[in-house]
Amino acid sequence: MKENKIPINQIILDDNINFMKSLPDECIDLIFADPPYNMNLQKELLRPNGLKFEGVNDEWDKFNSLEHYKEESLKWIKECLRILKKNGSFWIIGSYQNIHIIGNILQNLNAWIIGEIIWEKTNPVPNFGGTRFVNDHETLLWVVKNKNSSFTFNYKTMKFLNKGKQMKSIWNFAICSGKERLKDENGKKIHSTQKPLQLLERIILASSKYNDLVFDPFIGTATTAHAAKKWGRNYLGVELFERYYNASIERLKNVEENMEDDNVKFASFDKKQEKVTFKDLIDANLINVEENIYIQNLKLKFNIDGTITYLNEKYSPNALCKKIFNKPTNAWEVIKINNQKISEIRKKYRDKN
Ligand SMILES: C[S@@+](CC[C@H](N)C(=O)[O-])C[C@H]1O[C@@H](n2cnc3c(N)ncnc32)[C@H](O)[C@@H]1O
Numbered sequence: 001m002k003e004n005k006i007p008i009n010q011i012i013l014d015d016n017i018n019f020m021k022s023l024p025d026e027c028i029d030l031i032f033a034d035p036p037y038n039m040n041l042q043k044e045l046l047r048p049n050g051l052k053f054e055g056v057n058d059e060w061d062k063f064n065s066l067e068h069y070k071e072e073s074l075k076w077i078k079e080c081l082r083i084l085k086k087n088g089s090f091w092i093i094g095s096y097q098n099i100h101i102i103g104n105i106l107q108n109l110n111a112w113i114i115g116e117i118i119w120e121k122t123n124p125v126p127n128f129g130g131t132r133f134v135n136d137h138e139t140l141l142w143v144v145k146n147k148n149s150s151f152t153f154n155y156k157t158m159k160f161l162n163k164g165k166q167m168k169s170i171w172n173f174a175i176c177s178g179k180e181r182l183k184d185e186n187g188k189k190i191h192s193t194q195k196p197l198q199l200l201e202r203i204i205l206a207s208s209k210y211n212d213l214v215f216d217p218f219i220g221t222a223t224t225a226h227a228a229k230k231w232g233r234n235y236l237g238v239e240l241f242e243r244y245y246n247a248s249i250e251r252l253k254n255v256e257e258n259m260e261d262d263n264v265k266f267a268s269f270d271k272k273q274e275k276v277t278f279k280d281l282i283d284a285n286l287i288n289v290e291e292n293i294y295i296q297n298l299k300l301k302f303n304i305d306g307t308i309t310y311l312n313e314k315y316s317p318n319a320l321c322k323k324i325f326n327k328p329t330n331a332w333e334v335i336k337i338n339n340q341k342i343s344e345i346r347k348k349y350r351d352k353n
Contacts, residue, residue, distance in 0.1 A: 008213060011252070013245045016217035016238040019035045020079040028083045029152075029212035030233075032203060033226045034195060036061040038069045038098045046075040058192055070101055076217055077105050083215070085152050090143040090208040093119070093195070099139045105348050106143055114151070114268065115169065119199060122174045132249050142207070147263045152207050156269035161205070173198050182247050188216060190247045191221045200227035208233055210266050222248030229255045232265050260267065274353075278317055278331075279306030284352075286345050287337065294336045295324055 006027050012019050039061055063069040074291045083091050090111070092102055106113060117140040124136035134172040144151045158167035173196045182190040182196060200223050210232045215223035219237030221244055227254060228235035236319060258265055281287045282302060289302050300308050307314045315323065317331035325334070 006213070006236075007237060009229075010236060011219060011222060011245060011248045012236070012238045013240075013242060014238055015240055017075050019238045020076070021219065022082055023083045025082055026085045026088075027213070028215045028236075029085055029088050030204065030208040030214045031080050031084055031088070032200065032216050033076070033090070033092045034193070034216070034218050034220065034224075035073065035092070035094065035098070035102070036063070036069075036218075037193075038063055038066070038101075039095075041262050045051050052147065056088050059148060069098070070105070073098075074105050077102065078109065081109060081111055081145060084145055084146055087152070088145065089151050090145075090192075091140055091203050091207070092143065093138055093140045095135070095138050101143065103141055106141070106193075109145045110146060112145070112147050112149065113141055113143050113213060113251055115222065116140065117142065118170045120170055120172050122172050123177070124175070140203075152209055152212075153266040153271045154206055157264055157267045158202075160269055161264065167206070169198070171202065176223075183192070191244055194221045195223045197223055197227055197305055200224050201231065204228055204233055205264060219248060222251050225252055226255050230258050232257050234295060273350065276349055277306055278342070281342070281345055281349055282306060284349055286349055287342070291337055293342075295321060295334055298324065309339055 006023060080090060082299070092106075094102055102246065103113065118139045121136045121138075122135055127134045135302060159165065161167070176194045176196045180194075182194060184190050203288040204224075204227050207212060209347070211234065213234045213236060214224060214228040216235070216237040219225060219239045225235035225237050225248065237248065239248060263269060278287070282289060282304060283292060287302055289304055292299050293302060293308070294300075298310075300310060302308055303314065306317070308317055308320050309315075310320055310323075317335060318329070321331045321334055332346060333341055335342050337345070
């Protein structure tokens with residue numbers, strides 16, 4: 001096990017494998033990877049007006065062969081799985097050219113794919129030649145280390161963000177454009193594949209906790225770091241090219257943590273409620289043992305230890321309710337004091353603590 005220090009809230013200018021090798025095992029909560037697509041555009045694509053289409057034809061997306069792409073992918077995926085915490089989440093985005101290769105590598109390494117998201121682009125690039133379907137989506141794989149991982153899924157937060165309905169696996173977002181798109185001094189886009197911020201926000205809010213460490217080995221223009229910083233997560237990203245690295249540093253200077261939507265930021269709806277006992281309410285003077293309690297028409301009293309005596313025998317409240325109703329019964333909902341269910345008194349206790 002390596003014991004190196006982990007830098008946080010930094011963008012690193014380096015080759016990602018080289019950098020990941022400096023990290024200890026199992027130190028990252030969430031990894032988002034947007035690797036090269038292996039698009040290998042062989043000839044220029046022209047728009048109907050004759051102008052060149054600026055697709056992904058960048059230096060970082062050039063590989064000698066499919067085998068070369070596979071070899072390189074295996075290297076970074078292995079490192080990502082090594083640094084991912086045992087209950088961490090690993091997301092990879094890709095298109096039809098590469099996502100199957102990546103899925104295959106992951107499964108061969110015994111990683112466990114727990115979901116697939118389709119990012120449907122609401123403003124896709126048309127198929128200029130009219131030769132194939134418009135390619136209006138990208139695929140995301142949500143992966144954990146193995147079958148036994150107990151990963152974070154902020155289900156209720158997602159449902160809240162989806163207006164009370166369960167969040168589904170087809171997500172609609174526009175490709176990054178307008179003010180969000182980083183441009184250089186000549187108004188040209190800095191990065192050909194800058195992802196929409198909303199896509200990263202959803203991933204981070206769904207599968208990480210406040211203060212978690214989010215890592216992106218292909219940070220590009222720091223969309224992942226932007227979303228992480230906005231939602232109070234720590235970030236760490238690596239980029240090979242100085243031009244994108246510089247754009248990332250500039251971009252992050254202007255990002256502030258969201259201070260308004262605390263329920264979303266802290267995933268409050270998904271927090272497991274702390275267990276409260278009947279005795280806790282007695283100790284907190286919210287229940288007075290001298291007071292009468294009612295189970296239907298039965299008038300009884302609590303003992304100081306949170307039990308109830310009935311026909312000279314001591315019972316836990318739930319056991320007594322089971323006996324009286326002749327079936328498992330939630331004592332918190334049927335025992336009343338002054339016409340108030342004790343679940344309401346428990347709520348007061350939780351609100352106070
Ligand atoms: C598909 S882009 C990521 C775009 C990013 N998600 C964004 O929203 O800006 C892939 C990025 O990975 C970088 N990259 C490619 N190979 C790399 C390597 N070995 N180490 C670090 N970065 C690399 C490329 O320079 C490119 O910026």
